[in-house]
Amino acid sequence: MKQLLILTCFSLFACFAFGQQTINGKVTDAQGKAIEAVSINLKDAEGNILSFTRTNAAGVYKFSLKDQAKGLRVEASSLGYKKAGVNVTDPTKPYNLILQDNAIDLAPVTVKNRAALTVNGDTLSYKTSDFADKQDRTIGDVIKRMPGVEVAESGKISYNGKAISNLYVDGDNLLDDKYNIATKSIPQGAVDKVQVIQNDQPIKMMRKNNMSEDVALNLVIKDDAKMKVMGDALAGAGAPDKFDGNVSAMLFNKELKFVNNIKGNNIGVDPGMDVVGHNMADLMRRQENSKPANLLSTGAAGVPGLPQNRSLLNTAGLVNLNNLYKFNTDLQMRANVSYLYDERVQQYDKLSEIYLPGQTVRYTELQDNLLKPQKLQTQLNLNENSDLHYLNNTFKADYLPSQATSRIVLNGTGANQSLNQKTFDISNEFNYRKKLKSENILNLYSFLNKISQPEILSITPGLNADINNSGMPYAGLDQLLKQPAFFTNNYASMAFVKNQFSQTYKAGFSLQEQEINSQLYRIQNSGITELLSSNAVNDLNWSRTRVYAEGTYELKKDKIQGGLSLPLGYNLIKYQDGVTRLDKSMRRLFLTPSLNVKYLTGIETYLTMNYSFRNELGGINDIYRGTILRNYRSFFANNSPLSEVRTHNVGASFNFRKAMQMLFFNITGNYSDAALNTISSMSLTDNIQQSVALPLSNHIRNYGLSASSSKYLFGLSSTVNAGVSFNYSTFAQLQNGLLTPFGSRTLSYKGGIESKLTRFMTASYNLNYSVTDNKAKVSNGLENNYQQLRQQSTLSFTTLKNVYVNVSGEHxxxxxxxxxxxxxxFADLNLRYKLVKMKTDLEFGVTNLANIKTFDALILSANSFTTGSYRIPGRIAMLRARFNF
Known part of the structure; x- marks a missing residue:
């Protein structure tokens, strides 16, 4: 079957490559200069248009016809030039066209408040001033109004349903994946245009045969803003006992770019959002590195359904330094360094119920937590990017210490927790490409990563004495854990490019070494420390060696492009634990093919289809035998072979846009089927949860469909958006010895509008509504229904000269x-007075006008239901002064 699939795919590519007639040529002006974006029509003898295209940046065009035809004619037209055409007599030779200048007399046109969007090849350009409002301070305030662009609460930006891969500042990757500081700091008045770059390919030598599907944003800085250092300084004080401070400085000239910032507050704003990487999953997938996650926690719960800025009780500060220096047009060095200190208070109580056939497990919890996470992150990058050479080396060092203390009451029994974690993560990623004289490209890659992350969880006095100490009271528990890890991935590849077809062959190896060293101690009231049991120890060593080879085949025609990847990997896994007498090894050979096809249904519309098969093995966290206390009421262990997951994934999407009309639409569907050989068996009581992984085959199937659209209404100066998504999944749970299949369905709707009502008034409204149904797929099975509606609205207007008012609400x-x-x-009010000559803004704001101090939430899963009550910040009044320079 695999051979038949491979043969079929190769046959399809052969048809694309060799079964077509090609007509090509170049369009230039009278001086011989190439003309880009010229409309080219291919007509038959009767004058019917058989195909159409546009010239690229080199003035080149190309047509591909399935059938041989006679009497063909190529015609070219472009604004400002006379039309030209040529008859096709011999398809094997190029048909070059020279366009003569043609002056066009246009009648006078007066444009009043009409936003514009320009298109140049794969780049869309939004004029910032067309979408900006007087109250907008940063470029992030403007981007959210641009049709086709969506900004999530986390700051993550998407274009027509696809997350951006990068945000450039004047073409330079200053911030890598952590671009929130740019959208929050760069003044909107300093940005001339916001460009959306489709099919973004940052590596110059790869642009000729570009197969990239990435989307990036580029902020084009105004010329006058490049000549000086810009920034602001903010100081604010408020009640009760609140402060807010910020100092930013930035420069964007040709040689030096930087965005440096220091900020701190205790008003519920998380400065750590400025250093969030929005595409970390893509980075991990590229490196093929599965880092060990922290295993221990205090069991602290967040606030579901409530935005962080309304729920966070914090005192936090951040230093964020981002500097880039260009030695020349091809060589640059970048340093990104940040340090975050945070203190968070969490106070909540909740009631949880787990529904089982003939039984309901119920427990109540109260927690009062003080969390102190810290992050010191350093990244140094050297990049050389020319037409013949590409070198990129990134060194990272992260130190992430965290402390947490917690007072808990579980079913009326009180205890105290303390958790200390110290993660040190150091890595280096090296990538080198060279274009040879043959136009083939050599690529060398190496990635190294070393991690240490000791953890200590202490609980006093001891809980669940009947289980943990033969019914006798005891002083407490200490869970000690270490997870050192090493990983490296190295390969060499060669890409062979011939016209529209490219082949890439890769060979390499990876090595992963990890350990789990853990001991769970019981402390008696007499002070004696002893192991909880002989099964509460792990001394597990794990190694995974993978040797792999991969062939990738890509074809790009005028209207269709596709890629077939055939990775073949040999996996050798060994793991030993002398304490639990575990000594096993495993050898597996996997072929994990993937296929993707993109078809241009029009100049601005396209259809994509993809299929992939993945065969993945589990990790060290799947096979440790000794019991680990993950939190104050959860014990975890394993008694199963290494997990294997075989996943089939099929997807398709359709993207539509009319750039000049500022209309965008996309729809995506996908299906996945994951077959697993293990399942987590939960043993639940009112006081404790125990989980053991057992060998039992099961499936997780997921069906998804989503659609979204965005349109700019020129007459109303408004951007409207709407979307709908549907997700259905089936899975099984093993709880208290009962295997129960479940089905979970979620249907979500969203809509919104950003509008300029008048020259002095803007308004926005956003709605999100979701319905979730969970049902046990057995006779008389449990069924739950959960609905949530969230509405947000803002009204901004100018009352007197330089006096701005902002009123917002959230339901x-x-x-x-x-x-x-x-x-x-929730309701908020903000007043701002602008002292123009002093370049200073005076602000007075009140958040949470109704002074809501507790928030009740409902949490629904497959067969469990939780109600919780959380302490949140009440009313906060702030007076701020911001100086701009």
């Missing part, structure tokens, strides 16, 4: 079939 409504409805209304 949340939650309905669960067996519980009373929950409803909240």
């Amino acid at each position: 949340l409504y939650t309905h669960q079939s067996t519980q009373p409805d929950l409803e909240y209304l």
Whole structure:
């Protein structure tokens, strides 16, 4: 079957490559200069248009016809030039066209408040001034109004349904994946245009046969803003006992670019969001590195359904330094260094119920937590990017210490927790490419990573004495854990490029070495420390060696492009634990093919289809035998072979846009089927959870469909957007010895508008509504229904000269079939007076005008339901002064 699939795919590519007639040529002006974006029509003898295209940056065009035809004619037209054409007599030779200048007399046109969007090849350009408002301070305030562009609460930016891969500043990758500081700091008045770059390929030598599907944003800085250092300084004080401070400085000239920032507050704003990487999953996938995650926690719960800026009780500070220096047009060095200190308070109580056939497990919890996470992150990058050479080396060193203390009450029994974690993560990624004289490209890659992350969880006094100490009271538990890890991945590849077809062959190896060293101690009231049991120790050593080879075949025609990848990998896994007498090895040979096809259905529309098969083995966390206390009521261990997951994934999407009309639409569907050989068996009581992985085959199937659209209404100076998504998944749970299949369905809707009502007034409204149904797929099975509505609105207007008012509200409504409805209304007010000559803004703001101090939430999963009550910040009043320079 595999051979038949491979043969079929190769046959399809052969048809594309060799079964077509090609007509090509070049378009230039009278001086011989290439003309880009010229409309080219291919007509038959009757004058019917058989195909159309546009010239690229080199003035080149190309047509591909399935059938041989006679009487063909190529015609070229472009604004400002006379039309030209040529008859096709011999398809084997190029048909070059020379366009003569043609002056066009246009009638006078007056444009009033009409936003514009320009298109140049794969780049769309939004004029910042067309979408900006007087109240907008940073470029992030403007981007959210641009049709086709969506900004999530986390700051993550998407274009027509696809997350951006990078945000450039004047073409330079200053911030890598952590671009929130740019959208929050760069003044909107300093940005001339926001460009959306489709099919972004940052490596110059790869642009000729570009197969990239990435989308990037580029901020084009105004010329006058490049000549000086810009920034601002903010100082704010408020009640009760609140402060807010910020100092930013930035420069964007040809040789030196930097965005440096120091900020701190205790008003519920998380400065750590400025250093969040939005595409970390893609980075990990490229490096093929599965880093060990922290295993221990205090069991602290977040606030579901409520934005962080309304729930966070914090005192935090951040130093964020980003500097880039260009030695020349091809060589640059970048340093990104940040340090975050945070203190967070969490206070909540909740009731949890787990519904099983003939049984309901129920427990109540109260927690009062103080969390102190810190992050010191350093990244140094050297990049040389020319037409013949590419070198990129990135060194990273992260130190992430964290402390947490917690007072808990579980089913009426009180205890105290302390958790200390210290993660040190150091890595280096090297990538070198060279274009040979034959136009083939050599690529060398190496990635090294070393991690250490000791953890200590202490609980006093001891809980669940009947289970942990033969019914006798005891002083506490200490869980000690270390997870050192090493990983390297290295390969060499050669790309052979011939016209529209390229072949890449890769060979390499990776090595992963990890350990789990853990001991769970019981402390008696007498002070004696002893192992909880002989099964509470791990001394596990793990190694995975992978040798692999891969062939990738890519074809790019005028209207269709596709790629077939055939990775073949040999895996050798060994793991030993002398304490639990575990000594096993495994050898597996996997072929994991993937296929993707893109078809241009029009100049601005395309259809994509993809299929992939993945065969993945589990990791060290799947096979440790000794019991580990993960949190104060959860014990985990394993008693199964190494997990194997075989996943088939099929997807398709359709992207549509009319750039000049500023209309964007996309729809995506996908299906995945994951077959597993193990399952987590949960043993649940009112006081404790114990999990053991067991060998049992099961499937997780997921069906997804989503659509979204965005349109700019010129007459109303408004951007409207709407979307819908549907997701259905089936899976099984093993709890208290009962295997139960479940089905979970979620249907979500969203919509919004960003509008300029008048020259002095803007408004926005956003709505999100979701319905979730969970059902046990057995006779008389449990069924739950959960609905949530969230609405946000803002009204901004100018009252007097340089006096700006902003009023916003947020409404949340939650309905669960067996519980009373929950409803909240938050309101905020902000006044700003601009001292133009002093370049200073004076602000007075009040958040949470209704002074809501507790928030009740409903949490629904397959067969469990939790109600929680959380402490949140009440009303906060702030007076701020911001100086701009």
